[in-house]
Structure formats: C-alpha cells, structure tokens
Amino acid sequence: MDIEAWLSGFEVVAVGDLKSPAATALVTFTERHASELMTVVETRRSELGDLVILDFRTGCPQKPFYPIKRTERLAIRFAPQDGMPLIYVLRDDFPDTFHQQLTAESAPRAICIDDRIWAEARLTWTPAELGHRILSWFDRAIRGELHDARQPLDPIMIGSHLSFVISRRILGGAVNADLVAVRKTDQILRVRDLKTVTEPVDSLEPICLVAYRIAAEEMQRLTFAPENLGSLADMLARRGIDLLADLRQKFSDWLGENPPPAWRINSRFVFVVEMPIIAPDGAVQNGTDLRAFITDQSVGDIAVALGIAERATPGEGSQVGFVKRLVQTAPDEEAVRAILAQSAEIHYEFDRELATQLSGRKTPDIRNVVLVGGGTIGSHLAECLSREGRFEWTVIDDDRLLPHNLARHIGRGENVTNKKAALVAAAVSATLDSAEPVGRPISANVLVNDGHREEIDRALNETDLIIDATASVLAGRFLSDHPSEARRVSAFFNPVGSAGILLAEPADRSLTLRDLEAQFFGLVGREATLANLLADSGGSYAYTGACRAITNRMPESNVMALSGLIAGALGRAVDQEDAVMKVWSLSGDGDLESHGYPAVPVVSFAADDWSVVVDAGLVERVRAMRNARLPNETGGVLTGVVDIPAQTIHIVDAAPAPPDSVESPGGFTRGTEGVREDLDGVIERTRGQVRYIGEWHSHPPRAAARPSATDLVQIDWLSTVFDIDTLPALMLIAGDGEIGIILANRYAESLRQGEEPDASREATG
Amino acid sequence: MAAKLNFFPLGNADTLRIDLANGQKVLVDYAAMRNGEIADKRCDLPEELRRDLNRAGRDYYDVVCITHTDTDHCKGFGEFFWLRHAAKYQGAGRIKINELWVPAAAILEDGLTDDARIVRSEARHRLRDGKGIRVFSRPERLKKWMQDEGIDFETRKHLIVDAGRTVPGYDKTGPEQVEFFVHCPFGWRQNENTVIERNEDSIVLHATFVEGGQESRLFLASDVNYETLSEIVQVTRYHGNEDRMRWDIMKLPHHCSYLALAPDRGAEETKPVRDVKWLFENQREAGAVIVSPSNPIPTKGSEADQGVQPPHRQAGNYHRRITNADDGEFRVTMEHPSQTYPKPFAYNVTALGIALDVAAPMVSSSAAASTPKAG
Secondary structure, eight states: OOHHHHHTTSEEEOGGGOSOHHHHHHHHHHHHHOTTTEEEEEEEEETTEEEEEEEEEOOOOSSOSSOOOSEEEEEEEEOSSSOOOEEEEOOTTOOOOSSEEOEETTSOOEEOOOOSOHHHHTTTOOHHHHHHHHHHHHHHHHTTOOOOOSOOOOOOSSSOOEEEEEOHHHHHTGGGSOEEEEESSSSEEEEEEGGGOOSOGGGEEEEEEEEEEOOGGGOOOOOEEOOBHHHHHHHHHTTTOOHHHHHHHHHHHHHHSSSOOHHHHTSEEEEEEEEEEEOTTSOEEEEEEEEEEEEEEEHHHHHHHTTSEEEOOGGGTOSSSEEEOSSOOOOOHHHHHHSBEEEEEEEEOOBHHHHHHHTTOSSOEEEEEEEEOOSHHHHHHHHHHHHTTEEEEEEEOOOBOOGGGGGGSSOOGGGTTSBHHHHHHHHHHHHSBOSSOSEEEEOSOTTOOSTTHHHHHHHHHHOSEEEEOOOOHHHHHHHHHSSOOSEEEEEEEOTTSSEEEEEEOOTTOSSOHHHHHHHHHHHHHHOGGGTTTTOOTTSOOOTTOOSSOOOTTOOHHHHHHHHHHHHHHHHHHTTSSSOEEEEEEEOTTSOEEEEEEOOOOEEEEEETTEEEEEEHHHHHHHHHHHHHHTTSOOEEEEEEEEETTTTEEEEEEEOOOOTTOEEETTEEEOOOTTHHHHHHHHHHHTTTSSEEEEEEEEOOTTOOSSOOHHHHHHHHHHHHHHHTTTOOOEEEEEOSSEEEEEETTEEEEEEETTOOOOSOOOOOO | OOOEEEEOOOSSOOOEEEEOTTSOEEEEOOOOOOOSOTTOOSOOHHHHHHHHHHHHTOSEEEEEEOSSOSHHHHTTHHHHBOOSSOGGGOOTTOBEEEEEEEETHHHHOOSOOHHHHHHHHHHHHHHHHTSSEEEESOHHHHHHHHHHHTOOHHHHGGGEEOTTSBOTTOOTTSTTOEEEEEEESOTHHHHHOOSOOSGGGOOEEEEEEEETTEEEEEEEOTTOOHHHHHHHHHHHHHTTOGGGGOEEEEEOGGGGOGGGTOSOOOSSSOOOOHHHHIIIIISEEEEEEEEEOSSOOOOTTSHHHHSSSSOOHHHHHHHHHHHHTTTOEEEEGGGSSOSSSOOOEEEEEETTEEEEOOOOOOHHHHHHTOOOOOO
16 A cells, blocks of 8 residues: 555645635644644645545554554545545554555555544534544553454445345356346446336346355455456455456356357346455454445456457347357456456345344344234234334235225225235235245135135135234134144234333243233233223223224324333243233323233033133132131132133132122121122123123132032022023032032032132033 | 653753652652743743643652752752742742752751752751651761761661662652662762862763663763763762663753863764763663753854854754764754753653654643633
C-alpha cells in the first residue's frame, strides 16, 4: 500500500476550497477547540471528496495491545454525496485489528468508528462527536477491547455501494439455472431464476454466478479487498483456490455445449466467495462472511482474456458471439487485471435459516403444523410465527375474506372475496424463500364430512402440531377428539377482545385440549383475576356458548398485541414438553396483565356411555375441605363442564358447605344459603360453560368412599333432578384416603389418597 | 483511580503535580511564573491548581516538595500557601501543606531572599516544631545547625531522609501505590566539597508507580548538571540499585540544558558523557516519555539559539532523537499543544505504561466542567 500514491489522487487545497461543509467544520473545530487532541496537517480534494489530514493524539501508552502510535496521521474523507465520513490511517504498517473497514488494495486502512446508518447518524453528527469516536476507537484498540470479530460488511469505500439480494438456494446450485439480476436501483440487484421473473425485461440483466467456499484451514484474514480479476485470483490462490484454472475449465465446458448457453455466456460474471471469519490474531470465529465480486465484463469476454475463447459473429459460426479456441493459450495477464471486479455486499433472501437466526433462535423449526382457522387470530399467528422461521403450514378454513374482515386480518383489499386459507398460506409462502411453498391451503370446513374429509384427516394425521384457531368450542373439541396423535394447541380471544388465551397440550398428550379447556373454565369460575375475563361488554350473559366469539369491536391494535404474545408463548410452549395455560389481559389504557396456570393431571372414569374426568387439583381441594371439618362430614355442590353429545363430564370444582348446612360425624345435610347465587355466578363468569353437575360430601375418619344407604337415597334424588336435563346424576364421596364417584347410581372406581391420577382408568361400574 | 502526572507551561520553570491512586496530591516545586501580561503564554499556576483542588474538594496538598530554592522552583510560594511560621501567611484561601519536603540546603543556606527565604523560614519552623517536614540530607549534616539552634537532634532524626532510601509513608503495595527513592542530595559530597552549591544540593527523586500490577517509573532530576547526574549514576550502580535508574517518564533537569548532558554543547546535538548516556539510553524503557519543563526549543540560528540560556537546541535534538528511536515521546511544556497556545497536560500511569491524557472536547463535558453564572 503506497500512502503517497493514494494521497496524490487528491489535490492539496486551501480550507476555503473544500466542498464539504462538514470538512470545513472539522477544520474549524480542530483549530478552535481540539488543538490538544489533533492538528490539521493539510486539506485535499478530488472527485472522491474532501480530505482533512490530521495528526491525532491517541493517548497511547508505552505498551499498547496493538502497535498504535502516540500520534497517528489520519485522513478523514468526506464523500461528495452526503455520507458517513471515512477515517483512513495514513500508515502502511498500521496493524490489522477488529473494527476496520475492508478497503480496496490501493487505499489505506480505514477504522470503523460508527456503525450507524448515515441517514440516522447525520441528525446529530458534529466534528466533536467524530473526535470523540476516533479517540474511543483508539482507546479500545490500545486496551485490546475491540472485541467484535465480525468485520462489518461495510460497503467498499472506493466505487459504488453495490448490494446483491440472492437466495441461498440459487447460490447452492448457481451454475445450473439461467439467472437474471433484477435491477431495483443502481445499487441493489436481486438475483432470480429467469423462469420465475415477472418484472419487465428492461430492468433485467443476465448474470452468471459462481460460488467458492474457502476452507477454514486455508483461510487467512482478508485485509484488503481485491479490485480486479487478477487480484481476486491472487487473493483466492493464497487461500487454496485456483480461480483462473477453474474458470478456464468452466468456460471451456460451457462453450463446448451444443448449443452453447447463450444467456450465460453473455452475462456479467459474479463471484461469490464464502469465507470463514478470522480474527486479527488468526483465530477462526463462528460464522462465515459472504462477499461478491461483480465483473464489468461478460463471461465471453473473460473467456477471451483467459485464452480459451475468441470473439465470433454468427457468420463465423457463433450464435453467442464467442467460439472456443481450438488451441487454448495462457491467460493474458494484463487483460485479466483489466477486468474490474467490483466488490458487493450479499444479502440472503429471507429464508427459514435467516428468519430463525434473526428471531434469536438457533435451530430451524421445520415441524408440520395444521392451522385450523385462518381468521383474526389464525392469520396473525401464522404471520408472526412464519416470520420467525417456524413451521411448514397447512391452513384449513372454508371462509372467504369479506371487507369487514380487513379490520382484524392480515388480508388486504385486493384479497377480499378470496379464501382465507389460500390467503394465509400464500402469505407465509411469500414471506419465507423456499423451494416448495411453506404454506398449503385446504379451503374446507374442518368439521364437515364433504369431499375434503380425507385430505383434512390426512393432514391432521400426518402433522406434528395442530393449532386450533377456530374461536369455536365445537371445532376445538372436535380437534381434541380427532384420532391424530399430533400435539394440540388452542388460541383464542375473550369476547370483548381484551384478552388472549393459550392452551397447549403437553407433548405426551396426557392432557387433551378438552381437559385444559375444563381447567381453564374452572379457573375462570374460581380465580378473582379472571372473574370478568369472559364477560361481554353489556355484562349480561346468555347460554350462547359464545365464550370465544369476539365482538365486532375489537381493535387491530389489540389483535396484534395479543396475537404477538400468544405467538411467542406458543412457540416456546411447543419447544418444551409441558402443558401451558396462559392468559394475557389488556386494560382499556393498554396496561398488560399476564397469568400462567399450571395444568394439573387428570384421571377419567367410565360409567355406562359417559366418561367423567377429575383433575388432581380438585381432588386436593376436596381433601383439604374434608380435613378441615373432621371428624364431621362436610360437602357441597359440584360444578363442571358437560358435553352432552360426547357424553363427557369434567368436574371442575367442588364448593364448600353452605353456612346453613348441618355437619356431624355421622352425616351431612347440605344447606341452601347462597347456593343459587354461587351457581348463577359461575354460570355467568363462564358464559354457561360450567354448570351444576351434582353433589359431594365427605365420610368420617376410617370410613371408605363407598356410598352409604343415605347416600343412595340422595343419588336417587339427584337422578330425578338431572333427568330434567337428561343428564346422569353425579356424586363424589371423599373418604379416608380415597375419592369415590357415583354416576347415575353406579359406583366408579375410587382413587386412593397419595395416588396421583395418571392414565385414564376403567370405571368398575 | 490511576495516578496522573500533571505538567504546566511555565516557561523555564518547574511544577509537577502528582495525583496518586488514593487521591493524595503531591506537588513537586511551585513556580507561579506568569506576569499577567496578555502576551505571556505561561499558565496561571495558582488558578490551575486551585481549580483542581476545588474539584477534589481539598484545600491542602499532602506533600509539597521544593527540590531547591531557585526562583524557577519556588516563585510565589509565599503568596499561595498557608504557612505555619507566620500569621501573615495564614489568610483565607491559602493552600495548606501537610508535609513539606526540602533539601538540607533550604535549611542551612544563608543569604536567601524572597520566596527562597520564605521556604527556609517555613522549613526551619517545621523542623523546630518537629512535624510536617522531611529534610533530604545526610542526617549528620544538620547536626551542627540543630545544636546551634538548640534543637534536640535525636528527636528530629526521623524527619531526615538520606539518599539511597525510600521516603517513609509511601509504599508500592499501599493504597498510594507509589514509592519515592531518594538519589540526591547524597551525603558524601559534603566531605569533599565545602562549597554549598544550590543546584547540586537539590532533591532528585525516582518514583515507582504500580497500576494493574505493572510498574511505571518517573525520574525527577530537579536542575542537576551532568556532573551530579554522573555521580548519582556511579553511586547508584555502586550500590547495585540500577533499577532505581530505570525510567518510563523523565522530567528533564534544568529546562533541557546541554549542561545536564555534557560540558560541551555540540554543534547540532549534544553528546552526553558516559554515565549520563547510560541513564538516558540504557535505562529508558521502550516508549518512554521525556518532558522538558521549558520554553520552546529554539530553532536553528534564532536569537534564543545563540544565547546561553536553556533550552538548548542541541540538547533537544539529542532527546528527540533517542525518544523517536523507540516510539517514545519528547514533549516541551511550552510547545504543547502548540507554541501559540500552550496548555497544561498530563500523563496517566496505566497498566499498559505511561500515556498522554487525551480527551475529545464535547459540549456536554465542557459545560459540565464550568460554573456558569447568571444575573
């Protein structure tokens, strides 16, 4: 690196002749305020901008980490276009450190003092800040605290700032597809497969791309950027790649094809080099760096310079403008060095790998998901989770997007009347760059036995996860009962749209969505913080079962906030084994409350065609109430979730004895005071999902949970009562160390104290 | 907090403030040289020192060391300090001295005037009083004077620090993280030299600082000439104390005079005598710093270049050459950052060695350091 030669490209001028106001400001600042820190040596300018040459006092001690000088001569370059000033160090033996910009071979080293975007930085930029940042850079260099190994992918400073956007898939199989660069601006080229491009032809430029990967053991840290094909070949040769020989082989093969690939041969040539990141001390760091070099000439022209082709017209037997030389000659060194290789930044298309990395996770999540419901919550969950790089999606929904849906959906005006399933599947596919679309729609009703039944069942059976976003109790229970072995997750909003709820089965499915739903309703009936969760805005209730049907007044801001929270928790939930029950509530002024609840194990009993599910939490609460009243008996009413067609009862709660009850060691008479009010309250809080299902009482010490003669009388009475609703009567007896359940006059198997409810058991009947 | 060595542009005059790691402040010489004229580029020393003391919330120095009583080392002493020996030096705003360090000459010498005399009066007072003083001397040398004064030598002996020792109360392993080794005045000279020569009866100190487990060494050579320096080198080597002559930062003796190097000035560069050369070239650490407390080094052929007063261009050339040869630094107090506007500067004692204290000026830090008034 010849500092003098580089400097001579800039003419020495008076300060008054500088074009950049910032450069002039730096000179003035230095002279007026910063003479102790730096001294202006001279000012220069060229078409590359203004240079202010400074002697900068670094504060370097005797034994610095890097061999920094006590005074370093710097050139601050202010580009003609408003841009970040660049800090060159005018010393050819300036050490290679972290946080330097990769400069061209012909330019001095440049330190990277500011990684902000200039558009942002310029709002507060002052010469004082520049001085401060330079000093801080040296201070860190002196103490060896420039830690970050990843050299910033800064644009090469001399020359234009060129960027490529390219898919990892294209890079992988680059030479086999006809590629085209879609020019978005002068500085951004998006590389696409010619077959997939829809843009107008005049924005397209044929491009031929070859990728090289430098082996970690061959890698030496890149300290300057090559500028032409010759220096690029030199750089690669030092790292174990014989570029020119490889190109000769490739070009020779292409020219030998019949017919020759005209598109490729007339393309500008791009090299992509993937290299391991190496720290200045030579240590290999995690990660790789991608750099592209675009030539100013076509493959054919390069082949000519390499001595393997010559130009030819159609008349001379070539449709592509070049023919292969019969006798290949050595590369023309001078011509090769005349082929400019402009360095460019590479941006990967947004694919699963990038999405995973950018969302802060390590492993791509390629699990199959069936999302049932492509409405408000379903579309937003898909939006969030796909941008985080998660899942292969199958979206099931039979609905179409109507104008009012735009209030709370990811669809746009142009999507109105489209099927929601197709729309959501297309959205996730359009987000993640992938060989096969990431999203697949099934536009059908998951419940209906129509022509899609088989397709739906196959999707459910073959998937890893099922997300119930139907906002329907019915569909949720259908999905819970489906024979598929996939883990289920359910997400929904409360009716007023102020809260989001997530229920996730454990990985082993020892709890089903039905069990979690019952436990959730139990919590709503019992927990003060959830008392108003399912209330509607009017405060009245009806037996609509519409506990998940949101009103039409939920703002999108709530949808996004709550969907985001649910999506995050959903992702975390399915990354671990346990069940999850979580509720987020937004207050009117945007404060957020969140509550997580442990899901408790359940055991189910079968009696006749009915099954009864009891959870460990309930058993615990009943035992506690019994123990508190011993030696007397005690008891109260039972509440639960009943599904009549499915013939299931989930017992969710046992109320304590009403105050007017009569408790004695020999018996218990349940009172009536407050019972009606309590039951009405639970029905209201759960919007009718939890109802009265029977009675419980305790037996005295050393007594079993078998029903006594008195109990049998009571069960007869209960049966008469429940006949009104054509439901079986249910009685629960808490004995010494066991719980007995009598359903419709039949005794179900008891549960011993200390025994954890586990897998479902057959009732003994 | 790491130690800091503060230098001041005072022309050909010495003042060094050492801020120690534990917050103690040691002032080596005090020379308020500024005459108040606009063209006078020397700094307002009392103002600079007061600002620093205010910032530290102090009205005293732990130590004030007057290396010898020449004007360029004690000018203004009687105006700035709160002195114990007379009420007229005890007004408000004066700065107290916990411990005064002086060479024996400052006690013994007759015929002193002005501030030198005030220094002597204060030193004698403190010695009589038996506290707040250390006299640098061979103890026997003070015996007679103390007898004449009726002072009990035995009860004052501990206040006298002989050459070849470290100053009590300062330890590398203590919170102050520094020790001071005394090179001069050395007693044996008295036996063969009956003439009391002020310059050669100066305090020469070697300080060893410890920061982050690393040692950095400061050599403070007062105004001694090449002969005294040579003798110091010989005595120190004789006693095997070469380590006490290694240095990372050197305050040049006698304002960059050639006489501190050799008897001959030289045409372009002074050639130091053998022992002085050994001190400057063999005992310097890599990247070591030399500070010349002096006027700008004269340019060749200028009026100052032709005069006899230091600084001497030839000595400057020597120092500059040997400093540049190993990435060191040669800094002149009246030249930093520029001859036009010299300003005080400081070196930090860091775990990586001696480093110039640099700061990037920022509006916020400048404003924060000021006390704006509104009316």
